[in-house]
Amino acid sequence: MMKKLNQFFAVFCGLILVLLTLFSGCGDSKNKEWLSIYGGVLGGSFSQFAGGIKQIAKHHVTDVKISVVSSSGSIENTRRVNENQNALAVVFASESSLGYHGQEAFANEEPKTNIRMVTLLYYAYGQFSTLANSDVHTFEDIVGKKIACGASGSGTAQTLERLAEAAGIWKKFTPIYRGGTNGAQELQDGNAKGFFWLVSVPNDAIIALTTIKSIRMLDLDTPAKKYGFYDKYPYYFPGKLPEGSYEDKVEPVKTIVMPTVLVANKAVSDEIIYNILKHAYTPEGHKIMLQTTQAASDMTIENASKAFLIPLHRGAYKFWAEQGVDIPERAMPVN
Numbered sequence: 001m002m003k004k005l006n007q008f009f010a011v012f013c014g015l016i017l018v019l020l021t022l023f024s025g026c027g028d029s030k031n032k033e034w035l036s037i038y039g040g041v042l043g044g045s046f047s048q049f050a051g052g053i054k055q056i057a058k059h060h061v062t063d064v065k066i067s068v069v070s071s072s073g074s075i076e077n078t079r080r081v082n083e084n085q086n087a088l089a090v091v092f093a094s095e096s097s098l099g100y101h102g103q104e105a106f107a108n109e110e111p112k113t114n115i116r117m118v119t120l121l122y123y124a125y126g127q128f129s130t131l132a133n134s135d136v137h138t139f140e141d142i143v144g145k146k147i148a149c150g151a152s153g154s155g156t157a158q159t160l161e162r163l164a165e166a167a168g169i170w171k172k173f174t175p176i177y178r179g180g181t182n183g184a185q186e187l188q189d190g191n192a193k194g195f196f197w198l199v200s201v202p203n204d205a206i207i208a209l210t211t212i213k214s215i216r217m218l219d220l221d222t223p224a225k226k227y228g229f230y231d232k233y234p235y236y237f238p239g240k241l242p243e244g245s246y247e248d249k250v251e252p253v254k255t256i257v258m259p260t261v262l263v264a265n266k267a268v269s270d271e272i273i274y275n276i277l278k279h280a281y282t283p284e285g286h287k288i289m290l291q292t293t294q295a296a297s298d299m300t301i302e303n304a305s306k307a308f309l310i311p312l313h314r315g316a317y318k319f320w321a322e323q324g325v326d327i328p329e330r331a332m333p334v335n
Helices: 002-031 045-060 074-083 093-101 155-167 180-188 204-212 221-226 270-280 283-292 294-298 301-307 314-322
Strands: 033-038 064-069 087-092 115-131 146-148 174-176 194-199 215-217 237-240 254-265
Touching (some): 033 045, 033 074, 045 064, 045 087, 045 283, 045 294, 074 093, 074 115, 074 155, 087 093, 087 115, 087 155, 093 155, 115 180, 115 204, 115 314, 146 180, 155 174, 155 194, 155 221, 180 194, 180 204, 204 215, 221 237, 221 254, 270 283, 270 314
Parallel strands (some): 033 064, 033 087, 146 174
Antiparallel strands (some): 087 254, 115 194, 115 215, 237 254
């Protein structure tokens, strides 16, 4: 009898311990603020940076838990972070500005005035890949051909449309709306003559492509200058693919460059945004970001203000003011 009582007591104590653990865990969860951060497609820089920010929060910001959400890209992310009071997102600087002011893709919608700037993450390079033996040598040569150009609703697809419109060749080629590894696959399989992606360097999908096919990239800076692209779209600037980006398998070319940024809904806690930035810009935080992607080398105090095209989140304003960063009038916080 005593043996049975001892067994019952042991089981009872074990059950109490489990219940206490569960209730303790629930209490911790209730004390955390749950946020979403919208990234991008598989193989893309958006998702890498979203994952890096999640790691920063996981290790250093104890009162928040962040989940990474995939998406088609910059335009979708701008819309979603505007609607979701508990959201951050990776977007191109262009979409942050156009969305906030209700222009271009957002012209028939309400302006996305709930979004706020947080920081620059990296520079995205316009990378137009074609096979080495392709008959596509200039941007204008894409007329009459199929081009993989990022998912519908992505900043990549919108960028190709802008450049093609400036050159007068929009709707004279067939866009295939697939980005990341899927877009690279279209070129590899011969379903497309080109693969355009606005992305950081080096990029895993393009690295994988170079191990299977011999490719080259098109000069996009020359047509951009020729057709007044930079004048019409001042958030882009000219650049060159960095030397050794793809282990000398791709010759560096002149191209267009776009700052890529982190934005947040204005309702996200000022303290959380401040603490994310505070830890992201420490040597340890920067190391976490670099382990996620080498493109995080662009993420410096000196580079940050180049992306301040819309009002800063108040938590971000506090951080950047403490760093002595010159904040332009357009980026001053608003209600």
